[in-house]
Amino acid sequence: MRDTVWRLADSSSGIAVSMAIMNFATYGFVLVAPKLLGTAGYGALGSSLNLMLVISVGALGLQATAARRISAEPQHVAQIEDSIMRVTYRAAAALGLIMLLLSPLIQALLKLDHLETAVIIAVSAVPMTLMGGLAGILQGERRWAALGVLYIASGVPRLVIGGAIIAWRATEFWALVGVGISFWAPVLVGWWALRHERRPHADSAEHTGMALLKESIANGQALFAFFALSSIDLIVARNVLSEHDSGLYAGGLILTKAMLFLPQFVVIVAFPSMSTGSERRRALVVSLSLVGALGAVGTLAAWLLSGIAINFVGGEKFSEVEPWLWVFAILGTLLSMIQLLVYSVLARQSSRSVYVVWVALAVMVGAGLMADTVLGLVTVVVVVDLVLLVVLLGISAWFLRDSTTTVDEPAPISTT
Template structure:
């Protein structure tokens, strides 16, 4: 049955709003980072970059909670109120515990990141509280498909960081002010989430299958899967520092700017598709359509990077990195493969698979082993693209088979995949 034109128009508008919001968020975040590098100088920026890297690692907990909330709400529409109440309560408790643990570990963080400043370590430790709170809130909005509210949520995650953070480092150009700006910026999406979710519905009946304990177990599993993906998408720059000289490692890092652009550009597709991938009746259609959408964007970007490489070089470092220009299309292809892999990883989370995660671990090991044999920028990026492409094909075949054959899974169970 064909959906009415009004419904199709609304879905298109919703998708467009999320796409615009995530793009603005990423641009604002990138903009603040670039401004900070210029304003606070290399040494202070090094400390900021270390703090931001730590927050990226800590973010897997928030993303794990987000995936749990979105999946359960999408699968069990009859218990939305109970799931919402439980996940928001669990998120609050987890965020507070994480904040306390991080504060206790301040001296360790200070030493690990070589900050020489306990205040900076304390500020970045406290950032985990709003970061985690935002994860649970975003999951509820995503699962309920409240795309308009989620778009505002994402905008609040980027624009305030740019405005507040830049203001602070102009006032005091050091890493402490920059980290404070990032932490304060994290409060804005939490405020948006609190406002749109302030009127919680009272559950009609108890839903023991959606207990806080079962949600915590699922969130830990989700965080572990996402951590492996982040490691898979980042390990090559570490490999570059070991197998290439400083000059070539710098060229590789410049090429990875193109890769990261292609990884984050279709992020909105993953956000919108995830609730549908969690529903057995729409899982296959959502996965296929989303893979095709990311693939089309990727083909266009790869072609542009090949044909307009000179223009692309403006965004990856300029003439100083000219030696990598001929490989920009390969880095764009890598980013496209990673974006499709990210979708597949979320498909794994949507069906709560377990065995499929071992494939991601295997690919990570393969990249490390094979990457150690690379002796040039071209050899390393080709190796990484090849391993990731094989993983993508295997996961896609497995996902399509499971989407066709597997019965709807019980929510709290541990399932094979």
């Protein structure tokens, strides 16, 4: 029995299970928080968590760089590990300092009651970034069991610690304190898993700290475009809607995030195939179809069972948003499909397709600032994302018309 469990944990299936646990725990936290904080308090917490999601792209860039290089050149694993951890420590310190200096701006942008709340966001950037480098090493070494524990540690402590602190002190500040503390759990797991001594290695000019930093920045900018697109609407809501209505919008986005993050296993399974020229087109079509089908089912359920669905976005306090939950479900489905297309761009080692995401982001902010109701703002966001999805589908269809094409554009994402 023990051997069977270990084989499952130390496999790609185990990673899928671990990420499911992480997502359910994270979703559990966003179910508990609005019920304890109310619309006003959760509006501030939700916008802060969205900003943290955008900040996390630095960690994702580091993770992608470490995993790709270690997998591609295992003979240089020791040097890559040393280099990536040096870059990770420096990036974590630099990002934390930058965010700390920007704390007054963050407070004003998110309309937080206290500067200390913005400081917590800045401090949390440090463990978030550290996790990226540690996770990338484990992923590159294919240490699935340890990576799975790291993923679980990034979700469960948020629910347990964050939920307990909110129950004790139901304010936006203490809610973020709980979240910030929980961010250290996966870092501790990663440190423990990589506690072995570094092996002697021969240096290669391709794996210096500067080379890894450049690649991480290039990888991160594509992911930053997507996460900014998926998060900016709540920041707009905090500035164009009343405190009450922005809280309602944040509650509706709980369903959006569920529709976005629950199909993450599709990205995990499809990404390797999307990186292979002969399988790329079929993998993208199948994965998009699967996400679209799951989204259609979720949207229909949100429409027909809105009375039940509202319990998953905060309950009676958020009843005003119940008639529009199906719209938020559509938004989550669109974002999930856009995410797949962005990862397809990463798999093709290209960058120009990401420019249209930045254009959509600018259009969304401009049009969103003219909205004055919850329904008006979510309608603007859905329309912009739908147009972006159609454009990205057209670009992908053009470049993938020859399934053996390995690079669609001359400008690579990786600059080594």
